[in-house]
Amino acid sequence: MSVHKVADVKRVTTHTLQAMKRAGEKIAMLTAYDFSMARILDAGGADVLLVGDSASNVMAGHETTLPITLDQMIYHAASVVRGVQRALVIVDLPFGTYQGDSKMALKSSIRIMKESGAHAVKLEGGQEVEDSIRRILSAGIPVMGHLGLTPQSIYKFGTYTVRAKQEAEARRLLKDAKMLDELGCFGMVLEKIPAELAQKVSESVDVPTIGIGGGMHCDGQVLVTQDMLGITKDFHPRFLRRYAELFDVIREATQAYVSDVKAQAFPNDKEQY
Numbered sequence: 216m217s218v219h220k221v222a223d224v225k226r227v228t229t230h231t232l233q234a235m236k237r238a239g240e241k242i243a244m245l246t247a248y249d250f251s252m253a254r255i256l257d258a259g260g261a262d263v264l265l266v267g268d269s270a271s272n273v274m275a276g277h278e279t280t281l282p283i284t285l286d287q288m289i290y291h292a293a294s295v296v297r298g299v300q301r302a303l304v305i306v307d308l309p310f311g312t313y314q315g316d317s318k319m320a321l322k323s324s325i326r327i328m329k330e331s332g333a334h335a336v337k338l339e340g341g342q343e344v345e346d347s348i349r350r351i352l353s354a355g356i357p358v359m360g361h362l363g364l365t366p367q368s369i370y371k372f373g374t375y376t377v378r379a380k381q382e383a384e385a386r387r388l389l390k391d392a393k394m395l396d397e398l399g400c401f402g403m404v405l406e407k408i409p410a411e412l413a414q415k416v417s418e419s420v421d422v423p424t425i426g427i428g429g430g431m432h433c434d435g436q437v438l439v440t441q442d443m444l445g446i447t448k449d450f451h452p453r454f455l456r457r458y459a460e461l462f463d464v465i466r467e468a469t470q471a472y473v474s475d476v477k478a479q480a481f482p483n484d485k486e487q488y
């Protein structure tokens with residue numbers, strides 16, 4: 216190992232994920248957008264941290280993922296990379312930085328890799344982004360695909376309903392998944408599609424599938440961390456399981472602090488100089 220490396224934790228790589236699929240060990244992925252949370256999730260054993268463009272919703276309060284910029288994604292990604300010792304860090308290519316122009320896709324991906332220190336990029340779509348994927352891969356940058364509900368296309372579909380319920384769309388998705396596999400993507404997210412289809416895809420490709428509303432047969436699962444921790448409010452899709460109610464925990468702590476300050480109970484004589 217390089218003399219410049221301090222820690223000697225065994226890092227997760229894209230190759231680790233392939234080995235996990237072969238061994239039948241499920242992959243646990245969560246989103247992260249900042250240093251402090253990345254440290255906690257890494258300490259908790261998350262295999263993969265996704266710097267999702269859901270930062271547009273969760274961090275910035277936008278309605279959709281469309282407004283977040285490449286500069287903003289790089290800022291989030293660099294912060295996450297500094298917080299991680301073990302997890303693989305993947306970064307979403309934001310809307311408008313890879314579609315329809317493979318040169319731009321490569322340039323955007325190179326900026327992410329160079330300026331954030333992340334390990335891979337993710338992009339949404341199948342056949343329509345084939346050229347972009349080829350070009351990014353040709354520079355040695357690992358690419359993850361994302362099929363099914365693709366939030367950057369929300370204005371094309373109009374709703375966040377389950378995708379590929381009809382036979383024709385299911386066939387299209389399976390074909391896209393095989394294409395991503397054959398192009399050399401190291402994995403793919405399957406978002407909000409029937410469990411049976413996700414199972415068929417998972418059995419038809421060599422690389423790991425990571426489900427969000429893709430059911431139990433995916434090779435791994437991903438959730439938005441703030442959803443899983445109960446920080447986001449009024450978001451209750453069927454695929455979401457909440458492992459904490461941090462909105463309430465943080466609100467209660469805030470109320471206690473506010474009340475202490477008002478009552479002049481904080482700071483006390485030991486908490487001053």
Ligand SMILES: Nc1nc(=O)c2c([nH]1)NC[C@@H]1CN(c3ccc(C(=O)N[C@@H](CCC(=O)O)C(=O)O)cc3)CN21
Nearest residue numbers: 269272273280366374375376439442447450451452453
């Ligand atoms: N906080 C958060 N969590 C996410 O999972 C997430 C984001 N933001 N932003 C980007 C995308 C958008 N995603 C979404 C958005 C909506 C549903 C969804 O199921 N919405 C409705 C049902 C809509 C319908 O059936 O018409 C729901 O039940 O909440 C799922 C995933 C997933 N991503």
Ligand SMILES: CC(C)C(=O)C(=O)O
Nearest residue numbers: 246267268269404427
């Ligand atoms: C929900 C996951 C897969 C994602 O793309 C995001 O968080 O942006």
Ligand SMILES: [Mg+2]
Nearest residue numbers: 267268269307
């Ligand atoms: Mg995303």
